[in-house]
Amino acid sequence: MNTQRVFFLVWIINVCSSQPxxxxxxxxxxxxxxxxxxxxxxxxxxxxxxxxxxGSYSNSIYGNYQCDSPWRLILSATAAMKRLHPDPDFxxxxxxxxxHVPDSTLDLQKNAQNxxxxxxxxxxxxxxxxxxxxxxxxxxxxxxxxPPPIFPRSVQSVLHSMVNAGS
Ligand SMILES: [Zn+2]
Numbered sequence: 001m002n003t004q005r006v007f008f009l010v011w012i013i014n015v016c017s018s019q020p021x022x023x024x025x026x027x028x029x030x031x032x033x034x035x036x037x038x039x040x041x042x043x044x045x046x047x048x049x050x051x052x053x054x055g056s057y058s059n060s061i062y063g064n065y066q067c068d069s070p071w072r073l074i075l076s077a078t079a080a081m082k083r084l085h086p087d088p089d090f091x092x093x094x095x096x097x098x099x100h101v102p103d104s105t106l107d108l109q110k111n112a113q114n115x116x117x118x119x120x121x122x123x124x125x126x127x128x129x130x131x132x133x134x135x136x137x138x139x140x141x142x143x144x145x146x147p148p149p150i151f152p153r154s155v156q157s158v159l160h161s162m163v164n165a166g167s
Pocket of ligand 1: 032034096136138
């Protein structure tokens with residue numbers, strides 16, 4: 001192991017183990033779970049994943065970079081959050097819990113169920129922490145329908161770009 005790697009490893013350990021002191025605090029920001037209830041380790045990634053452009057196509061139990069998240073990956077991520085910082089001051093949950101799938105396979109009820117699953121998980125893992133959720137462009141139905149038409153077209157264009165930047 002060379003010196004740079006050792007330094008980097010020590011830095012990572014130091015950052016991960018640092019605890020808030022005095023007037024400092026800690027919060028989690030989680031985003032883009034894109035939970036896909038239909039993810040399967042036996043599925044064909046060229047047909048079931050949102051990005052079929054290139055890459056390694058072996059669907060592990062924790063997912064595939066080209067696919068949206070299986071439930072097991074989300075459980076693992078939230079368990080890691082709890083292990084690293086079990087008592088944050090608050091959690092910012094910045095949306096996009098719904099998978100990148102065609103609108104024809106979703107509806108308002110399915111989106112609400114997907115968001116509800118993530119909400120219940122975060123609440124069960126962090127029962128005493130304030131969670132501040134916002135909706136992402138995939139959480140609405142149909143997807144990418146922001147902003148509402150009450151805004152002038154120029155404002156809609158800017159807001160639409162901001163929303164899509166987080167996709
Ligand atoms: Zn997203």
